[in-house]
Amino acid sequence: MLDANMPTDQVCLGRKRPVPSCPNPLFLQWLTELRDSAKEKGLKTQYVYQKAINSLKKYPLPLKNGKEAKILQNFGDGICKILDERLEKHYRENGQGPQFSADGSDAPIHLAPSFQRSNMASSKQMEAPTNEPSGNLSEHMKRTQREVRKEKGTKKKREYVPQKRSGGYAVLLTLYRHAQTPGSKGFMFRNELQTEAQPLCEKSFTVPDLGSKYTAWSSVSTLIQKDLLVKTHNPARYSLTDQGLALAEKLDSEETGMAKEHVEQMSEEEDARDGPDVVDLTLEEEEQEEKERCRSSKSLERPATALNVNQARGQISESDAAGKSQTPETGRTAMGWHLPPGSYDIVLCVDVIETTGGSSGRKQELVKELQRNCVTFDIRKLNVGDFLWVAREKVTPVPGQLRPPVGKELVLDYIIERKRMDDLCGSIIDGRFREQKFRLKRCGLRKPIYLVEECGSAAAHLSIPESTLQQAIVNTQVVDGFFVKRVQDVKESAAYLTIMTRYLQKLYHNCTLFCRSRELEGDGGDESEQTANLSCSLMAFTEFNYGAIKNKCQTVREVFARQLMQISGVSGDKAAAVLEHYSTVSSLLQAYDQCSSESEKEKLLSSIKYGKLKRNLGPALSRTIYQLYCTRGPLS
């Protein structure tokens, strides 16, 4: 039944006006291709392209070029450059001229997709490899890179090559060279690697550029993802994989083969994963070039890094080994530096948490008291402990810069954990107490102090009996070896901190302090050094604070142990015993696979010896673990 009002030829539902075709079909098509390619690879940039597509679809007017497209939402410099480049290429293939403009009025630009595609295909053929040897690099390095990649052959597997003097480049090269030195341990620690790689990298590994929180170091995670680098152990060790070794070898031969040039560095970080200087494999080669060109036009030449790296690498390695600096007064070499007397201040560091929060505002009182006592202190985030002291290099502000340069800091051996009685109760109940002490013991500072507050006040309203609390405090002193200072209230805590600060200032008055690297030298020190009150070989504050992070990176082994302990009856030493035989989940599973019967699997772990007395783990636990890992169906 047709309604009399409706046109007789058809029934239209929905939209009454025909949808106009997109006035920029080429751009639309290219963006769609880019999006699909990114989607295939599971990359986040697919969403970026999608947003651009959505905006483009809504725009009713033809665009002449990528630059014009910038006015649209979600069209940033990157995409516009890409489109312009594509357009350029398109002109090259199809000739230029009014009939080939980007807008919809002239046909050839907006030819049917099939035509476009065949053009693109031919364009690829046009850029056949010129067989330039990869060593012959000049300012055409980027193109050579592309050609190198082409030489490698397949269009599918593109080889990743980091930009020269980028973070990834410097890291790979440094690890490679380090591994070549005789007696090398085969891996490098974080600080060590950063320090030695810094001279090879344009951007700082430690100080982020203005307006960004990323440093050149962020490319390391990309290297790991690409399976060129592997990060193991706690504290972290970095080493090359076989692929990484091969690539680094190549980079090394290129570097030594060619004259060193200053290549302008890109410093945009679009995707944290990718890192700023990484070749972006999501883009096709031409697009990658475009992106790089786009970056280069954006970036400024960054000034040299914060660390003054005038020293040749060789010298740095030497001073590493010695641990002490062999350079003159400023002592600003990358590692193994020192602070001569008078060049530093002893400053009390107060953890941020100690100054904020708390309903009664008691925490602010601490700060006020310190101020009243005219103590030099600095509030900062400490990853362990509540108070400590640093020897901070005196720095003079540089004219023209608002913020004075960051002075180097060494952390003194004393670290204070402040505990009010109610805090102590709470932390005993929820298990934090032991864990905090554990972390304090491992932080590298040799003189932990437990500052217990409100000792005198009535313990009536505490959730744990007084005797238990007192036992806990005594245990901390006797068993854990901490120095215990008891005070009545916040004011006394502040007084104690004041006295301590003045004492340390006096103590270190005429001392030269040396930077000790914990990762390289370990906690070391013989007995005498450990008990000595005046230690002049100290850790850098940055290394200390970084090493004390709470939720550190976990190793496979560590997590496996914790997982085993989720079974009641599996204690730490039992888990450790199992780990002696099967240090990873997969090795345990493999062992189960190699058993010839279920019964054998069940008994696999029962005779593992654990503990001081070398007792058997027993058939019951062995069976439980077997059930956990070998039950084919769901668990109950």
Added chain:
Amino acid sequence: MPAVQRANTWEISDSEEESDLNKPSSSSSGEKKRRRRTQEEVQEEQETRRAAREKQRQEKNKLKEEKLEEQQRRREAAVRVSLFKPENFIKSLTLQIHAALLRDAGCDVLLGTLDGLQWKNCIENQGLPNSIIWTRPALQTEDEAKNGVIEEDQVLMVISHNEFEDMVMSHKTETNQSVPIGVVYEEAESLLQHLYKYLTEASRKFVTVLVISHQQRSGSGDEDHFDFHLSQHHLDTEALYWNVSVNFLFGWQEVTDHVVAVTKAVSKRPYKVLCGEPDLGFCMDGSWSAGVRVDRDGRGLAQVWTRQIQQLNRVSPALAKAVTSVYPSPSLLLQAYEQQPSEEERRRLLADLAVVGGAKERRVGPELAGRIHRLLTSQNPHLLLD
């Protein structure tokens, strides 16, 4: 050995045909010869069999003995270790109380308590005045010194409030004479001097000075109290230098409680040192370490599995549940991994699982999915997951 090649008993018989089969190429040997040989052989065989049996028996006995020895060794080791256990170790301690403390009648409280606990104690005239120390016989592992008697490193010094004020005063005058920290005077007259002397002569002692007062403890508003505590701070730096701790207590009961607490703490140490805690890189204690009870049939393992996922950093219970509700056993998850065509897809298998009830997460996410995959498949125990 001649009988090595011998056949089984029943294969050898006197009958000619059978023996023909077993003997090496028989030449024209007469019946008699064969029989004799057989008889000799039989005798030989019997002897060797006897010898073998004897050997077997000996070996069996040996094994039995070894097992018994092993058990004996284990028992002894267990006994040795149990000596270290706090409840046993504490019995080997003797509290030495300096005679000066007896001057105060309140000391009876301490002595009475110690006797009640049946802890060994004695009165000593020598040593640091007003001190309480712990001695015990040296363990096998320790170097024997002074007739095999070891003094523990913890030392208590019980002094009155007045005595403490004197200490502070004399310390003040000393510091005013700008003597560098740590220098000790020759004559040891005051308690402070005694303490200094003791600290310089004895190695690595941890002294806690218990200042006993018999007055009511007043709040910090009290003037005297306030000034006093401030002046006490002059001692702080010395105290830190010498590892001396100060504790203000009210009455001999509190002193006794403290002595008891230190004794218990001291008794805990040797066992801890002996057995030690395995250093797996994390603290063994904590709310995470309480295990789930699993019965013989494996009931409870589902919860274990979920808790296992939570052991990774930054995994909430909701997040863990998201994984284990779809893959209710490690095996099922691993089977699912195997079915994936590529490594990449294995890594991302869990990424899109929806999280119910999570605080901020809506899905598991590729990062955690990757970590779980690495955890279950990596062969490198030291590989970092984060």
